[in-house]
Every structure is written in structure tokens, then in C-alpha cells.
Amino acid sequence: MAEINIQDIIKPENLVYKKTRLMTDKTLSYCPGCGHGTAHRLIMEVIEEMGKEHDTIGVAPVGCSVLAYEFMNIDMQEAAHGRAPALATGIKRLWPDKVVFTYQGDGDLAAIGTGETIHACNRGENIVIVFINNGIYGMTGGQMAPTTLVGMKTSTTPYGRDVAQMGNPLKITELVAQLPGTYYVTRQAVHTPAAVRKAKRAIRKAFENQVNKKPGLSFVEVVSNCNSGWKMTPVDANNWMEENMFPFYNLGDIKVDGKLIEK
């Protein structure tokens, strides 16, 4: 068999996939296997495909994705912990024709920023919230998040989350779906090619809602892994997520076109 030279295969006609130019060439700072990078890419692909690169402002608060502005090649603003929906409100109210989104972790969106989240949803701000739920505080070294599962070990629940002490994991996505101000609420994942395709469709729908000025906020939760925080290999983390996170945080649409999905 003849030797195959890799350089001979790299030709335009053989190209099946290309990184969107709305992702910078900077090496991602995320742990290998982490879902953040995939979620970033999907958002940027959608913005590029929708031709909105000059009209979009992204807001990423503190969390592992605090440096999202280094990777997302559009105008970006970094927010204080929990406050991205307030920033996005300020931006969108004064630039109603621009596309505005936030990219928030679970500690950010469902603990310190619960007030801003609920009220932005309740006012029906015409923005997109992408919510990365990894059940933990990734950035600060794996402490309990509001979304940490019962019994799950973290650095501040070393014996597992105890409901009597720490309450139940908060399904904030179901909660905001109840508010008349949300127009589209969905829960997705990005750990397999099939999940990625679905998540991208959901993100696209969310941004289309905004561009088409549908009444209300579009909210996309992405249940994601944190292999470092969970202290697992990337593969084990994905398996653990399927076995433990998905049964509690069910994937799929929760509210579409302003109507709750009957289950």
C-alpha cells in the first residue's frame, strides 16, 4: 500500500468542516473535554450563519467562561458575577436592533444572580440567555452550586449534598419557564454529535426569536460536564452526566413560542 501524505489530503474539495471565523485562533483555556468550548462554538456558528457578526454584543460574567471574550470574535463585555442579565438589559434597551446574549454558569445565573435572571425573564427582555449548568462552581475549584445534585460531592459538600442542610438542587430553567416573559425555554447538551446538532438548532431558534422580535426572552440551558470539578476523566464525566444529571435535568424543550410543552 502506498504511503499517504497528509498534506495531499488537505484540499478545499475535501473540506467537510471548518472552524467559524467568529472563534478566534486563541487556544481555549478550558480543561480538555469541557463543554464550554463546544457551547461557545455553537453560538458563534449561529451568529455567523445569521450574518449578525457586526450586530451582536455578548456578555460573559465571572465563571470559567470569564475569558469568553478572548475566544468569541465579536464585541464582548465582561460582567460581575451574576449581573450579566442586567448588563444585557441596559444594552438591549438602548440598542433594540442589536443582538444581545449572555453566557452564564449555574452559580452565576442561579445563585448570586438569581434576582437579575428572574427579573430579566419576567420583563421579557428580548435577549438570549445561554445557561451552562455543570452542577458546580468550576472556576473557583469545585464548590457546591445551586444545581449540585443531592448526594453529589463537591469541595464544600465533601460528604455529599445534604438536603436538610443545603436544600434541593434548583431547577431554575423550569422556574423561568413559568414566567410569561419567557418565549422559548429549552434544555440541551453538547457531549455527543447528536446532542450538539440539537443544541445548535435550539441556539439558532433562540437567536432567531430575538432577531424577529418575538415577545420575550429565549433561554437555552446546556447541561454540561465539569470533569475537573467532578474529579473524573472526561469520558467518565460524560457517562456520569448521562446517568445522573439527565434524569434530574431532563433534556428537551420546556416552552416553545410562549407556550409550555405538555409532558
Added chain:
Amino acid sequence: MGELRLMKGNEALAEAAIRAGVDGYFGYPITPQSEVIEYLTAEKPYERTGMVVLQAESEVASINMLYGAGATGKKAMTSSSSPGISLMQEGISYIAGAEIPVVLVNVVRGGPGLGDIQPSQSDYFQTTKGGGHGDYRLIALAPSSVQEMSDFVPLAFELAFKYRNPAIIVSDGAIGQMMEKVELFEQMPRMTDEEIRAKYKWATNGKLEDGTRRIITSLDLDPYKLEEHNLKLQKKYKEIEENEVRYEKIMCDDAEYIIVAYGLSARISQKAIQLLREKGIKAGLLRPITLWPFPTKQIKELVDSGIKGFLSVEMSAGQMVEDVKLAVNGKVKVEHFGRLGGVVHSPEEVVEALEQKIIGG
């Protein structure tokens, strides 16, 4: 001559916001400044100029709405009173760090804690020495009349945009609530989106046509880079200190004693120097209009001109007096006088304080 009206300080400020071409106001009710948002919602500025007014869910939300709005190059403003301003401090620090021009208003009330709703000047430290974390400064303007509540709105925006720095108008419950005649300035146009995009290239309102993208952040994980950023900020602060000190001198030319007072205390002290002069005591008033940058140089000049003593009069336990002392640098006597907790001193009390603490003491 502009339109004359009899207005409360808070209302004059709100009307000035519309006339100054402000794009967005975000605020949360708190006494004694709720008239600002009440006036704005009643006036429907959206119909007059296109200005957006939004009642936020908290002061934390207001300041962060301001951070988002200001970062896009639009003119954004909030107002509150002491406890609300305390709640905003994290956001103010971010805004200062990221160099976003916004305007804040503090209609100060008695503290600490929930305190009361009476006029006070006990937020001087918070305003001029930081308040939030990190090495930063706010350009602080202190109105002492309803007229200045109006005039300082466009001035605060001018300074904020000139230096890409947050500016704060520091008023108090009395100036906010009292009614006086005010001459309103003419409506200024709001800038169009195109003008903003052309003028403020740093602002995050969607990548420029040439592909330039903007990032607004106060983060730099590399300490050397963050030090560089801090040095740049310090250079800017120095420049502001050199160029933007504002003050008023009343009867200082032949004075032997100087009262330093701002805002409401300056109004009261003006009466006090009149009473002192009737008694044959040559007193003058130095009124800092900018609390930061502080008129340090002007105080030094007064010391060199032979002033015998300074009385810093402030409705606090003695905050501004520290800056007066720094300026005087031990050369002559400096004392503080002021009532606390929302109690307003009388001119007679100021007279007595100068006689006892400076002349007699």
C-alpha cells in the same frame, strides 16, 4: 434667558437629564430621591427625546444596567441615596476599572445602616476615597442649589466622556427636596447611533465595519499588565486633578479665617460668614464644587496668603476635614464642625464653632 421654573432639586435633575440628551436612566426607588424616577416616568421622555427610563429590581441591577448601557457609548445615568449607593459599589468599581463614562447621583441621607431620610454629608469618604474595591476615582460634583442640580447633569456627562470615567453628583436630602427657582437649559440633541459608533470607537455596540472588535473588561490575570492598566488610570486621575478642580470663593480676599464647606453646608456657612463679619471677624468661604478632584492647591494658596485657621463644616463626623488637613499640612489650625445623623447645623452654630474651635482655641 432659559425657561424659569420653581422645582424640587430632584425634579430639576430629572428634567436636566432629559434636556442633556441622556439615552437611558436606570434606577430603584429610595427616599429622598424617588422624585427623580417618578418625574422621569411621568414626563414620558421616550416621547420627548427617545430616552429610556427603566425601574430596575435593585440598585445592584441598576448599576449593572448602567455598566452595560454605558459600555455601548450611550449616555446612561442612575440615581439613588446612601444605602442604594453602598449596594452599587462592586458595579462602580467595575465601571471605573473598565473606564466607562456614566453618571451617578447620590442624594445623601443620614447613616450608617438604614439611618434616616434626612440630609447628610456622611458619604464623603465613600465618594472620594473609593467606596468599592481597588484604586479608582470618581469625578464628584457637589451642587449647593436646585440650579446646580440641573446644571451639573450635562457637566457630569461632559467630564465623564472627556475622561472615560464615571462621574457622580453628590447632593443631599435637603438640596434634593427643597424648591427653588431654576433656569432650565435648552434641550440638547441625543446623539444618533451612527454618531456614537463613529465617535466612540472603544464602545461595544457591534463590531465595526472594518472588522475591529471591542472588548470591555476590568479583568487582567497578568499582574504586570494589570499594574500597567492601573498606572494608566493613575495618569488619567492626575490629569483630572490638574484640570478639573472646581470651587467657589466667597469673601476670601481679605479673610483671616476660612470655612471650607460644600453643598448644603456651604449655603449655611455663607450665612455664617455674614454673621461673623457683622461681629467684625473677617471670615471667608471656600466651597469645593468638585469633591474629587479636591481644591488642595487653592487651600495651600490661602495658607500662603496668611489665613490663620480653617474650619471644615460638613454634616458628618469629620470626613472632608482630612483633605483640608492634608492641604494645610499642619501650617495653621484646622478643625471640623458638623451635626450628625441627618441633623442640619444652623449658621449660629457654625459661627460659634469658628469662634470657639479656631479663634478661641
